[in-house]
Amino acid sequence: MLFFSLVDEASFVYLSEMIQHIEKLREREISSFPVVLIGTKHDLVTETIISKEHIHSFMARYEIPYYFETDVRRGTNVTESFVKIGELICDSTLDLSRKQISQWEQSKKNCQIM
Numbered sequence: 607m608l609f610f611s612l613v614d615e616a617s618f619v620y621l622s623e624m625i626q627h628i629e630k631l632r633e634r635e636i637s638s639f640p641v642v643l644i645g646t647k648h649d650l651v652t653e654t655i656i657s658k659e660h661i662h663s664f665m666a667r668y669e670i671p672y673y674f675e676t677d678v679r680r681g682t683n684v685t686e687s688f689v690k691i692g693e694l695i696c697d698s699t700l701d702l703s704r705k706q707i708s709q710w711e712q713s714k715k716n717c718q719i720m
């Protein structure tokens with residue numbers, strides 16, 4: 607889960623550094639590495655500090671399909687964010703086990719019985 611504060615531009619800038627760690631994991635062929643982007647403290651936003659365009663271009667650049675704006679005072683989108691990352695983790699675990707099964711099936715074909 608990648609968090610930044612909607613009222614702190616530096617926290618959004620820092621995401622570009624953080625995402626590099628995820629990019630390294632993605633290079634290891636973990637195709638569906640689960641990531642959810644979260645803008646926190648939505649209730650404190652009085653003026654736009656981080657524009658929607660910046661958020662969307664970050665998501666597009668790093669292929670992050672899910673974004674939530676949370677407000678812990680009201681509890682807005684808190685459960686939703688955790689449910690979504692949970693779903694993505696389940697999906698990617700299933701993907702990985704399917705991949706492993708198919709690799710195993712492949713390797714069986716190369717098996718020679720002497």
Ligand SMILES: Nc1nc2c(ncn2[C@@H]2O[C@H](COP(=O)(O)OP(=O)(O)O)[C@@H](O)[C@H]2O)c(=O)[nH]1
Binds near residue numbers: 647679
């Ligand atoms: N109003 C409001 N305050 C928040 C929210 N999230 C965190 N805070 C407050 O911000 C302060 C720091 O909280 P923390 O969870 O460490 O968030 P961080 O600032 O992102 O590190 C605490 O006083 C929290 O009560 C939010 O969504 N809305």
Ligand SMILES: [Mg+2]
């Ligand atoms: Mg803190």
